[in-house]
Amino acid sequence: MADDELAAFRECWKEELTSSKDEQPLVCAPTPSLGVPGQSGQRYLKNKYFENLENLNEARRPSKEEEGGSTEDGACGGGRGGEAVAEPEDEPEYVSIARSLLDGRTGPLLDRIQEERTRRKRRYQNMTKVCRASLQQQQQKRKMKKDEELLDQLIQDLNEVNDIPFFDIDLPYELALKIFQNLNCTELGRCAQVSRPWRVLAEDGVLWFRMCTAEGYHQDASVSDSPCWKSTLRDCRNSTRAVRSNWKNRVGSISQLQYELGKVLCDVSCCDNFVLAGYTSGDVRLWDTLHWDSTASYLKINSLSANSNPRPAVSHVQVNAAVAAAAYEDGCVDLWSTETGGEPVHHYQSPGGIQALALSPDSPILGSAAGPDVRLVGADDRGYWRTLCQAQLPKSVESLVLVPGRGQQCPLAALAAEDAVHLLDPREDEPRTLHSVYGHPVTCLDAADSHVAFGVKRTGWAMHDGGNKIHVYSLETGKPVACVGDSLGDFTCINLRDGPPHLLVCGNKDRRVRVFDLRAGSSVASLYAHHLGVTTVQADDWKVVSGGGEGLVCVWEMRMGAKLWEMHNRHPVRHVRFNNSTLVTANIPDDKSPRGACITDDDLTAHRRHRGVICHYDFSEDALSQDHILPICRSDYIESSGYNYNIGLAVPYDKLPGCHPSH
Numbered sequence: 001m002a003d004d005e006l007a008a009f010r011e012c013w014k015e016e017l018t019s020s021k022d023e024q025p026l027v028c029a030p031t032p033s034l035g036v037p038g039q040s041g042q043r044y045l046k047n048k049y050f051e052n053l054e055n056l057n058e059a060r061r062p063s064k065e066e067e068g069g070s071t072e073d074g075a076c077g078g079g080r081g082g083e084a085v086a087e088p089e090d091e092p093e094y095v096s097i098a099r100s101l102l103d104g105r106t107g108p109l110l111d112r113i114q115e116e117r118t119r120r121k122r123r124y125q126n127m128t129k130v131c132r133a134s135l136q137q138q139q140q141k142r143k144m145k146k147d148e149e150l151l152d153q154l155i156q157d158l159n160e161v162n163d164i165p166f167f168d169i170d171l172p173y174e175l176a177l178k179i180f181q182n183l184n185c186t187e188l189g190r191c192a193q194v195s196r197p198w199r200v201l202a203e204d205g206v207l208w209f210r211m212c213t214a215e216g217y218h219q220d221a222s223v224s225d226s227p228c229w230k231s232t233l234r235d236c237r238n239s240t241r242a243v244r245s246n247w248k249n250r251v252g253s254i255s256q257l258q259y260e261l262g263k264v265l266c267d268v269s270c271c272d273n274f275v276l277a278g279y280t281s282g283d284v285r286l287w288d289t290l291h292w293d294s295t296a297s298y299l300k301i302n303s304l305s306a307n308s309n310p311r312p313a314v315s316h317v318q319v320n321a322a323v324a325a326a327a328y329e330d331g332c333v334d335l336w337s338t339e340t341g342g343e344p345v346h347h348y349q350s351p352g353g354i355q356a357l358a359l360s361p362d363s364p365i366l367g368s369a370a371g372p373d374v375r376l377v378g379a380d381d382r383g384y385w386r387t388l389c390q391a392q393l394p395k396s397v398e399s400l401v402l403v404p405g406r407g408q409q410c411p412l413a414a415l416a417a418e419d420a421v422h423l424l425d426p427r428e429d430e431p432r433t434l435h436s437v438y439g440h441p442v443t444c445l446d447a448a449d450s451h452v453a454f455g456v457k458r459t460g461w462a463m464h465d466g467g468n469k470i471h472v473y474s475l476e477t478g479k480p481v482a483c484v485g486d487s488l489g490d491f492t493c494i495n496l497r498d499g500p501p502h503l504l505v506c507g508n509k510d511r512r513v514r515v516f517d518l519r520a521g522s523s524v525a526s527l528y529a530h531h532l533g534v535t536t537v538q539a540d541d542w543k544v545v546s547g548g549g550e551g552l553v554c555v556w557e558m559r560m561g562a563k564l565w566e567m568h569n570r571h572p573v574r575h576v577r578f579n580n581s582t583l584v585t586a587n588i589p590d591d592k593s594p595r596g597a598c599i600t601d602d603d604l605t606a607h608r609r610h611r612g613v614i615c616h617y618d619f620s621e622d623a624l625s626q627d628h629i630l631p632i633c634r635s636d637y638i639e640s641s642g643y644n645y646n647i648g649l650a651v652p653y654d655k656l657p658g659c660h661p662s663h
Contacts (some may be wrong), residue, residue, distance in 0.1 A: 173201070205228070208233055212232060217232075243580060246619040254617050254618075255615070257614040257615075263606065265278075265611060265614070266278045268584075269319045272579070273288055274289075274319050276324050284317065284324070284334075289616060299342070304347075305334075313592065315329050318357050319359065322364055327368060331353055333368055335385070345385070351370060356368065363378070363407050364378060367413045367424075372392050374393065379408075391431050395420065396418070399442070400416075401413070401446060402414075403475065417442075418441050423452075440458060444493055444506070446497055451472055453473075456471060468488070469486070487512075492534055495539065499539045503515065503517060504518055505544060507536065511532075511534070512534070513525075514527075529546050529556075534547070535547050535549050536574060543558060547574070547576045547585060548572070550568075551587055552573070567615070572590065574588040581619050583615075583617040586615075587614075589612050594610040
């Protein structure tokens with residue numbers, strides 16, 4: 001069977017190999033002898049088949065010389081027989097598989113290799129897509145950032161533009177800025193609508209910073225403290241407008257400052273947010289209205305006065321932003337720091353009782369007068385207090401004022417001694433006489449940065465030349481600047497330092513408050529105020545606050561000359577000071593030893609009605625808050641009535657539910 005199958009296989013191979021015309025016949029080896037075993041014959045035929053197949057592939061493979069050239073018909077020469085061997089058009093599947101195996105074009109792992117290559121290619125494409133999307137996003141972000149940088153650079157270039165077009169010429173930025181400095185807010189707003197360069201110039205931060213400080217806001221600030229000074233100025237103006245409305249409509253809060261419940265108030269002074277008070281018990285109390293729980297509020301008396309029994313009463317107090325001072329009836333003077341309080345930082349003794357005490361509003365300089373003796377003390381840069389100068393005048397000193405704005409290097413004091421006014425400068429040997437008219441005593445005194453004003457009482461025949469006068473002298477030249485007044489009553493108080501420039505407000509015993517313009521030397525307003533005479537007064541650019549001997553505090557509108565509102569307490573008003581949003585008034589009794597407070601009485605404490613009172617008004621209170629109306633009288637009604645007082649009166653039966661008026 002093996003021989004028959006081998007013969008059939010050989011015949012089949014012959015037929016398949018000779019079936020193609022273009023294919024050469026394969027030469028088979030002679031059949032082995034019958035004596036060779038069948039298996040050896042099959043192995044021989046397989047080996048011979050692969051040898052013939054290898055020879056056929058070598059015949060098809062072109063030679064090196066034929067690879068370099070080509071003929072017109074495209075046939076390649078070479079081969080073993082010198083004839084061209086071409087691939088057959090139709091060949092068996094196992095021949096193509098064998099040829100593919102020999103050529104390396106297929107194999108068992110080819111499909112898996114192809115699938116792996118396809119999978120890697122897809123993964124690479126996916127990763128490429130992700131990277132490409134991320135790269136595009138980064139490019140977009142870079143482009144947006146670059147656009148923003150270009151916009152910022154454009155804005156910066158606009159802000160730093162050097163040439164500002166002024167119609168037919170171009171001016172440098174600095175010169176154009178100097179021109180715009182002369183414009184107000186309305187004019188700057190109009191200029192901002194002309195063009196973009198003009199708008200950049202009109203909204204320059206330096207312009208609005210200077211405008212803000214010129215109007216009195218943020219005096220100690222710098223240009224870099226606010227990102228937009230235009231908005232800061234607008235907010236300040238809105239706040240000022242609201243506070244002014246509260247002043248006019250009596251909207252705010254009121255508080256009474258009480259410390260010594262059983263003692264009588266002697267003197268009060270205030271500066272900024274500090275209020276200083278002295279009592280007959282010898283105690284001195286300092287309030288910080290911004291920080292009511294400040295530890296500096298408790299001031300201790302010096303050891304000499306503390307050991308005396310009874311302790312001397314306080315006669316005068318003075319306070320500024322850094323120092324608080326108090327003078328006692330025994331001639332002692334104590335000074336405290338408003339930051340630390342506690343023990344006095346300086347103390348000295350005068351030979352007699354202190355009649356006048358003055359503290360510089362902007363420097364640690366204190367002046368005191370005991371009879372004709374005057375002393376100025378001050379603190380150096382290291383905080384050590386020393387006596388700057390001592391002087392003795394021919395007559396007893398009644399009023400003493402330190403001129404503001406002089407600093408620690410060159411303090412200047414104005415003194416009123418009966419009918420003469422003197423100037424005391426530590427750099428000079430003797431006080432300089434500014435004004436002296438025999439028989440015409442000086443009744444009041446005040447000083448500003450460059451002027452000093454005082455009231456002179458006319459007596460005898462001199463009353464027929466117009467009455468009492470107020471003289472204003474220049475501190476630089478020592479010459480008279482203005483003379484106003486012509487009043488039959490004595491001038492009791494003058495305020496020149498706290499008012500607007502060239503404006504003087506004064507009070508008189510004839511019950512009137514007068515406002516004078518020093519430039520024209522004429523009266524601006526004359527207000528009939530207090531039936532017991534005016535005791536203290538202060539004014540700003542639109543209002544006047546005055547206090548009288550009957551205990552009435554009045555607030556006036558200067559331009560209309562109308563009274564806005566008033567508050568009343570029992571004792572005479574001896575102190576009135578206000579700023580933009582607060583008002584401090586002090587009603588100080590004339591009698592410091594009322595009945596019921598003497599040594600022979602059982603009760604050594606004064607009744608509440610004899611002690612005096614200090615009132616602190618805050619007009620920055622919100623009008624919508626509860627109890628925002630300052631009390632004139634307590635009432636259960638809230639409807640508006642009267643002269644814009646926002647009060648209603650309650651009758652007794654309104655208090656009792658179920659009661660009828662007939663009852």
